[in-house]
Amino acid sequence: MEVVRKHAFTPQWAAQSLRIRRTHTIGFAVPNLTNGFFGQIAMTIDAHFRQARYGTLICFTAKDYRGEVESLRSLLSKDVDGIIFAPSGCGGGHFQDLPQLAEKPLVLIDNHCEGLDGWYVLHDNCYGMKLLADHLLERGSRRIAFVGGPLQESSAAERLEGYRQALRAHGLEPEEAMIRVADWDQVNGGYQATTDLLSQQRGRVDAVLYGNSQLLLGGYKAIHGLGLRMPADLAVAGFDPPYVIDSLVPRPTSLGKVEEEIGLTAARLLQELIAGGKPASGREIRIRSDLLIGGSS
Amino acid sequence: MEVVRKHAFTPQWAAQSLRIRRTHTIGFAVPNLTNGFFGQIAMTIDAHFRQARYGTLICFTAKDYRGEVESLRSLLSKDVDGIIFAPSGCGGGHFQDLPQLAEKPLVLIDNHCEGLDGWYVLHDNCYGMKLLADHLLERGSRRIAFVGGPLQESSAAERLEGYRQALRAHGLEPEEAMIRVADWDQVNGGYQATTDLLSQQRGRVDAVLYGNSQLLLGGYKAIHGLGLRMPADLAVAGFDPPYVIDSLVPRPTSLGKVEEEIGLTAARLLQELIAGGKPASGREIRIRSDLLIGGSS
């Protein structure tokens, strides 16, 4: 033991893995790290697993089903002990090509994935969007438009559903003409959708709800461009808080951050699965966040 | 071979690593992934190494020297074949505790690291800041203030140096009172520094140069809050482009993106080092980007 300490001996990891049949590595498959959302989650996951001397192998899915299968295959080929996967709702049923996946501890986050069973950690999208819509309704908005993400992503579909439920609960019938679907990974999607919406429905809109922070940022640009004032001419709220929330004028109303909670919950769940435990929670855990009212509404 | 294909056989990675003494894994040690900058770099690196069937082990350094040493130790203990490390300029000389590091292919990015020799891929900070300062000077600004990051980060120090050189080249002597150093990882640093600067130097400042995009975002908030108009009252430019550049009003003047180029250059360099080659480039590669003039100046 003295000699061990003296020479700073560390077990060789490949040999150890081979013997104990554990690589002490988890895989994190994620569509992108450009906007900080998954980055924060990655940091939380890594921080959690580091304590258990696990490494985090990161892998980008390129946001198409081919890329997702390829990423998972790549993680499996590296014999990770478990996987956290953020699917992008693009086509399901193609995961049967990965028979090893069925036996691997698997936690999915952010979106549902058709034909892939595992444990889920998801935002409570419907609840959150209802919170936002209720807030707009309570402040007096009646003609609320919605700009959301592509409906094949379950998170986008659930957010739209929350919007619809909130309107109906207030005796309003959601109108298709007030709903826009856009590419919610880029600011430009929100810009286009907002410009389009406000030109078609000129004067008929008194508030806009955005499905995520990218869309809201695009919306801000469009609204500023049209010379409209928030919240006087138009009340605005978005689902998740932009990381630049502090420098936007006016500060947008949104929900609170959930990255840490999603990351930590997923990491703990995966660790329990790897240890062979039976998690007490259901197969699906929903994370809720509360309303942060800003100057935009 | 038919049987191999039929059963979709994949060599077991731990056994293979043990035998060939290569893990086919590289490590990426990075201070954070919250703002997309390192996220983009990570994606580029992973995309490059994926072709060579290498996995990317990611590791967060927590931005203090203790955390950095700990992260590198953790990567070394996993026997990665090479490391890409983004140091944060916090204290040097503590890396002697890691004797294995000396023999490991190592590429450093973004900042210099005292007492750690490896190959560097860095932004040409001095050149870039000169480009920005020259632009402001040419448009007629004479009282240009500078809000930058902590000087222990070489990138921050070099940017400040570029600012000074540009002023001197135009016959102006940089004044200490016009220079602020702030925590450039958070928007609030730029907000505080700008507020402070503009209240102390009221009327004496006609332009502000920001050391990075976080600082610039904070500056925007402060400038909007004071009711100043860009560029009429104050011309503004920042070093790197905020990822929300498209939704800021006015669009900020900044340099172009370098994430892909830094990531790809570092990845190629590391791959060559791992292969045992002698890179043709020098020990230090500088990436330049050009000026993107926006409405803020």
Add this chain to the structure above:
DNA sequence: TTGAAAGCGCTAACAT
């Protein structure tokens, strides 16, 4: 309590 040995799955060197 301490020591010896088998074997995890693979690759490379060697023998046929």
Add this chain to the structure above:
DNA sequence: ATGTTAGCGCTTTCAA
């Protein structure tokens, strides 16, 4: 061209 075997560094079992 094909088949056989030693051994990578570790853990675990079994023996002294």
